[in-house]
Every structure is written in C-alpha cells, then in structure tokens.
Amino acid sequence: MKRQLLLVVVAVVLAVGAWSAGRVTAQARVADFELSIEAPRGDVRVVCSRGCDWPSTDTLPALSFQCDVERCRWMVNGRGEITLGFPRTER
Numbered sequence: 555m556k557r558q559l560l561l562v563v564v565a566v567v568l569a570v571g572a573w574s575a576g577r578v579t580a581q582a583r584v585a586d587f588e589l590s591i592e593a594p595r596g597d598v599r600v601v602c603s604r605g606c607d608w609p610s611t612d613t614l615p616a617l618s619f620q621c622d623v624e625r626c627r628w629m630v631n632g633r634g635e636i637t638l639g640f641p642r643t644e645r
Contacts, residue, residue, distance in 0.1 A: 588631040595621050600630060607633050 591600060598619040602608055608615035617635060619628055629636040 588629060588636070591619075591628045591630065593619070593621050593626050593628075595624055595626075597621075598626070598628075600628075602632075605632055 587605075589600070591598065598621060599616055600619075601614050601616045603614065606615045608617055617630060619626065
C-alpha cells in the first residue's frame with residue numbers, strides 16, 4: 555500500500571512538473587501593454603521608456619510613423635507595432 559501511494563505521488567509530481575515546464579517554454583510571451591495612437595498629419599514618434607522589445611536606434615527604443623492623411627491610428631505593444639486586424643490609417 556505504501557509503495558502504491560508513493561508511485562501515485564511521484565506520478566502526480568512528474569505530471570505537474572512536465573505541465574509547468576511545457577507551459578513556460580511553449581507559450582508565447584504576451585506584451586504587458588498596448589497603446590492606441592491617434593495623430594494628425596505629419597511625423598509621429600513613440601518612445602518606450604521601459605519594458606519594450608522595440609528596435610533601438612537611440613538610447614531609448616522608439617518607433618516612428620508617417621501620417622499622410624488628416625488622422626492616423628496605430629496600435630503598439632511591448633513587442634512593437636500591431637498590424638494584424640488593425641487598419642494602419644483612417645481616412
């Protein structure tokens with residue numbers, strides 16, 4: 555009886571450990587934030603102060619956009635510009 559209980563405990567511990575390891579390594583990292591940017595015509599620069607994976611050209615990571623119409627909208631998150639399912643500009 556003791557041996558069966560020990561085997562069940564070990565099996566549960568291994569299953570929980572494997573599930574935890576798989577969850578940590580297999581799941582994609584989700585950005586901590588999203589920003590919606592609405593801007594008038596012209597150049598728009600968004601600078602991230604902390605916690606972004608944006609490409610860095612200066613000391614702080616930044617994204618630059620060019621708005622060619624009256625009002626433009628962009629969405630960005632901790633990984634950069636969101637393009638899937640979101641229109642780049644509005645007319």
